[in-house]
Structures are given as C-alpha cells and as structure tokens.
Amino acid sequence: MPTDRMDEPLLAGAAAPLEVAVPGVEDEPLSRPAGLLRQGNFVVGVVLLAIVVIPVLLAPVLSSVGPDVQNPSATFLGPSLGHLMGTDQYGRSIWARVLYGGRYTIGASVAVVVLGGIVGTVLGLVAGYLQGAVGFLIMRVVDLLLAFPGILLALGVTAILGPSLVNAVIAVAIVAVPLYARIVEGAAREIRNLPYVRASRALGAGPRHIIVRHVLPGALPAIVVQTTIYLGIAALWIAALGYLGLGVQPPTPEWGQMVSDGQASLSIAWWGTVFPGAFLAAFVVGVSLIGDALRDRLNPTAAGS
C-alpha cells in the first residue's frame, strides 16, 4: 500500500505535461490547412489574392497586346469588350498594362520582404542570441531607424540613391529591416533560455548550431506572420514611390506609376486611374486578411487586437 501512495504524486507529476500536450492534439496542428480554411478572413483573402495574382501571372495569355503597344487611332477609349479596361492617351491597353504592371509591383514587394526579411532576421538572431556589445549596438541602430516614420526613411534613401525600381526596393527593404530585427530579436532572446536550448548548449552545441537548429525554427512563425503583413505594406509603398515619381520610371507600367499617369486625365478617362489602383487595393487587402488570419492562428496571444 505505501507504494501506491508513492505512485500518486509521481502520476500527478506525469499527468501535467500530458495535459499540456492534449489540447494541442485536439485543437489540430497549426500546419493543418483545414483550420485556416475555417477562418472567414483567410478565405476572403485567398480569393482576393487569386483574382489579382492569377491574371497577372497569365498576362501574356489574357492580353493579346503588349503593355507598351501604342495605337494613335484608339486613344482614351472607355472600357468595352474590345478594351476591357479602356485605353490611355497613347491608345495603350489599360488591361495589358495592369496585368503586366502587376509583375513590377508584386515582384518588387516580394523582393522587399526577401531582402529586408533576410537582413533583419540575421541581425535579430545575432542581437537576440549573442546579445553583448554587438547585440546592443544592433538594437540601438534598429531603435534609431524605427524613430523615423517609415515613409520618411524610404524617401530619404531614394533621395540619396535616386529614383528607380531597384532603389525603391532597397529603400522599402531598409524600412523593413528594423521591423524584422526587433521581432526576431525578441523571439531569439526568449528561445535562448528555454530548457531544451540550454540542454543543447550543455551538450556542447555551438552558437551557430543552436541558432540554425533551435532559435530560427522557433522564431519562424513570427517571421512568417511579419512577412505576410509586410508584403501588403511593401506593395503600398512601392506603388506610393511609383506614384510620386520616385520608383519605377515611365513608360514601364507599375500600378502606382499608372495611377499617377491616369491622374492627368481623371476627369475624361477615369479608367486609367481606377483599375490599376483597384488591383493594388485588392492585392493589399487580400494579403492583409491572410496575414491577420495567420497571426490569429500562429500567435494566439495577439488574437483580437
């Protein structure tokens, strides 16, 4: 009988970790898409994104003319079956320009999150895991960059580098770097002291091994959420720089630059402004909805905010 009594606390102790594991199993794993598909905002986001991205990818199939083909006898035509989105002052097809233009806006935004994401993540990992003087220095520079309103930083960088698509990507990526660095630093700081990471260190694992095998995977959900949310913001800013004449230069079609192009003839040809902007808006709203859904799913503590 005394042995039974001894078993009780042992069992209770064993039950605790089991209890933690059980709801996770019942709640279905985060990676399972079924859970996400049950979230309304995720579905709407995917649909919006599909409406925008599929035509952009299929541009050569869906448009019989190229984006730069001029037609002096067909200027400022309104939307019709022949010209789905009408034509501009040179008789160029807005439909073709919107589809091909999406490649620049979306492509540049993807480049921004890849570039900014990699640099920011590396800085965040170094600062958060190694800490020390280097980490301190990195985070103070991050704080300084965050002290500038994003657009001001982007405009300042373009002022130095000059207006072009590549420079716009660099400028917006520089704005993204501190955002990534701060999020990853926070995650790395937390993960480095978790028991399994300590155990790994006690077994003799070096910082490189621990960062790559433990800290990075742990920070990944936060990085994924940040990337989805920032992709929409990046598209907005690439287009904003294009609109201001500080990004893509004409005649290259880019949604923001096209909106600016159309503004001059807004009162006689609304289609030149409305359609490229609508595609941009749909892309940004779609990406943001997906980002929100992912955040609620991967980071339940931030849900509802």
Place this chain on the structure above:
Amino acid sequence: MVYVGKRLLALVVLLIAISVLVFLMLQAVPGSPVTALLGQSATNPAAVARLTQELGLNRPLPVQFWRWVDGVLHGNLGYSYQNQQPVSALIGQNLPSTVELAASGLLISLVGGIILGVVAAVRRNTAVDSVSMGIAMTLVALPSFWLGLILILLFAVVLPWFPVVGGSSLRGLVLPAFTLGLGVLGITGRFVRSSLLEQMHSSHVVAARAKGLNRRTVFLKHVARNAVLPVLTVVGLQIGALLSGTVLVEMVFSRPGIGRLLVQSILSKDYATVQATVLIIAGFYAVTNLVVDLLYPLLDPRIGGT
C-alpha cells in the same frame, strides 16, 4: 520625475542621432556636397568657393557637423539654390498648411474610429461587428493616393461639390482631410474595439454588473474610462501614419505643405531642403511621441511611479 527625466534624456540622444544621420545623408549623395547643394549653380566657380568656405569642407567631418548643427539651432537651415530662397522661409510657407491638414485628418480619424470601434465592441460577434471591422481593415489597406483620387472623381468630377485641387479654402480642405483621416480611421477603430473588449471582460466590470448597475453606467464609468489609455497609444502610433499620409495627400491634391516640399526637393535634387524637411519631420515625430509618453502617467498613476 525620474520617468520624465529619463524620457527627456532619451529624446535628446535621439535628436542627436537623427541629426547625425541627416547630416551624413549629404555625404552619402554621389558627388561632393557642394555640387549636390548647388545643383544647377555648380558651374559657377564663385558660388562653389563660397559654399566650400561656408560649409568648412576643408575641415574635418566633426567640425563640419558642428557648424551645421550650430546653424540649425540658430534657425539657419541652409539655402535652396533651386528655389532661390532660404530653406527656413520655404518651410515657414509650407508648415501651416500641413499642420491644418494633419490636425483635421486626426480629428476625422478619431471621431470616426471611436464610433466604429464602439459600435463593433457593443455588438461584438454579430454581423455589425464583422462589417465594421471589415470596413476598418479595408480602409487601412487602401492606397491613400488612390483613395484621394477616387474621392476627387466622385465628389469633385461626378458631383461637383468640392474643388479638384485643394486650395487654401475650407472647402478645399474637405477632400484632403477625409482622404487622410479615412486611411488612419481603420487603425483607431480596431484598437478602440479591442481595448473596449478587454475592459468588458475584466473582473471589475463583471463586479459592477453584478451589483446591479445598468449597462450604460457600467459602459461609461468602468469600461470607456479605462479604455482611454490604449486609445492614447494609438494616437501616438497614428502620428507616423498621419505624417506619411500628408506626403501622399499633398501630392494628390497639389496642396502646399512639408510633404510636397520634400518630394519636390527630392525630384529636383534640392538637398538642402531635403535635409531640412527630413530633420523637421523626424524631430516633430520624436517630440510628439515623447508628449504621448509623458501623458500616460497623468492618466494612469500606475505608470511612472517606479
């Protein structure tokens, strides 16, 4: 007091760091600072010699920096060769218009955002809530320059109620202010909702309901009052969004202002003006953030006591 002192010290450090960055910006521009500042006038050897002397370019970088800071502190922000005017005069002409736009945009975003957030929170988890938050989300994501043009199309071209180009009249302010305000309104609405919901579920609110207070009293005295602080945080966060917004809105409506001055000076490579506007906007942003931080302890005695 320690809290205030720490925050003030942090502000000073930040302002110094910002000014170093803005000063170095000119060094990063391709070519020498003199040709960058002079632009078209760089072909005039007399002007080049005078500016080289004035900037102390033959001196070490820290000395140049000090001269520049000294000038800025005395209100000398440099000379815009492109506009043939001192930069401080240019800023003086453009600042009031930006302040007017930002203030009216903030007002619209606060009033609209609070209404949206309260409606969504009171009718939480209903269709009203979903629709309100859908609107908020869409407003945040809409490109402000495009929204501005849509408003122009609807309310200046199709319905000729307002001027296409935002002049100095009050009527000319309506569309720019709404473009700016609507973009920021979504952020406020979402924060107001979540902050109210958090309060509604707190134990003191449950207790207030349990002792028989009616919903209205509970909402006003126990929920709304405590929800003010998070909303103040949002106002702080919005300052950045408002500043970014003014740049684009001023360009859309061809409205004079600091944002438009900045963009035009970047396009015309007028670096003296670029430096000064970046410095002023960043400085303003830092100071307003500090003001918001200092308001916290006044509203919530729990903060700042330590």
